[in-house]
Amino acid sequence: MRFISAAEIDDLLTFPALIDALADAFKGRIATPTRHHHAIEGHGATATLLLMPAWTEPSVEPAYVGTKVVTVYPDNAAASLPSVMGTYLLMDGRSGKPLAALDGTRLTLWRTAATSALASRMLERRDTERMLMVGAGALSPFLVKAHRSVRRFEDIAIWARRPDAAAEVVTALAADGIQARVAEDLEGEARQADLISCATLAREPLVQGRWLKRTAHLDLVGAFNLSMREADDEALQRGHVFIDTEAALHEGGDVAVAIAAGAYRPDLVAGTLGSLCQGEHDTAAERDDVTVFKSVGTALADLAAAMLVWKLAA
Structure with a gap:
């Protein structure tokens, strides 16, 4: 072996x-x-x-x-x-x-980032310019690289609770020839971002639905259990929500938490990544509404x- x-x-x-x-x-x-x-x-x-x-x-x-x-x-x-x-x-x-x-x-780092990028390849508009990475853990540079492989960004911002951690991600990306910057104002950056990718262990929502641009794509990767949240109920209610698998309806944070609290209904979920890949949904890149992708990971x-x-x- x-x-x-x-x-x-x-x-x-x-x-x-x-x-x-x-x-x-x-x-x-x-x-x-x-x-x-x-x-x-x-x-x-x-x-x-x-x-x-x-x-x-x-x-x-x-x-x-x-x-x-x-x-x-x-x-x-x-x-x-x-x-x-x-x-x-x-x-x-x-x-x-x-x-x-x-x-x-x-x-896990490779497949998690690639899964998010696969979803954004089908859901995110082609004219995106600004990416906001929320979180500065080991997954963050992988998500940036994965999303860059399917879309071109003029500006990439990294936000973390600790600015020094965000700076470390910026330095790591620079070593691979990718320009990024440290973001200090989460709300201000989120309001301008075309793509927001979140990979944190947050216990309370970081991204507010009212901040999202009408054409934004929100990628929720962290919050892996029912005590975690990366986005609030309004973010889900505003967007067309897709999940990696049906497990996201009862596992992980965000979607499952909102459902359990009665703030969101399972039947509102637009589809899974499988149904997207099978061509069951409109994946027009020029859509004019918020899209949300929540992954909880799959074997x-x-x-x-x-x-x-x-x-x-x-």
Whole structure:
């Protein structure tokens, strides 16, 4: 069995290729049973253990089975460690033979950012110019790069509660030849942004619906449990809401929280990423209304990304 490191994943993957692979996977060729979600108490802030299995449908060749094991420890930032870490095990779908163990943390960063970019490729207007990245964690530069692969931005602003953290993201992006700047006024930046991408662990809404431009696209990636929010109820009520999978109706923050509170109804959700990829919705790039995409993560995307890495590594 081969181990594929984070550095190897970075060398092998590109966002255009991964986004295309995800577009194909979301058309329904991968089975994704319910993931296991466990709370771990007694280690400071409540931690989370996630087990995410998936396998290709019988008609797919070559066939694969995969499982991601993920831990989420919110206190890790104090120890300069990522909050989210994991390992991905890829197996042969016909024999069950282990093929590779991939750095699950890196794979998650790539597939999460690519999933958001896939949604924005179909929902976001083509004439977008300004991107606002809310959050300065490990995922932030990946989201910027992913969204840049499907849209051109004249201005990219990074906002975080700690300006020094935002400055670190700006520096990291500069090393890859991407110009960005630190944003200080969240409301002012949000009111001007064409795309707002959020990847935080916020407990209270950061983005207010009344701030959104009429043609804005809001990408909600963080807020992974029911005690978290990145956008308020009005942001959902104003927009055409799409979710990565039906799990977002009862898992994660934002959409599930608003539904549980009676501020939003499940039937108002316009569709899933799967239904978008299957052509069931108008994806006109010149739409004149707010669009919202909420992702809670899916094993489908993990397996699709792992399959692409394995193919490219061969």
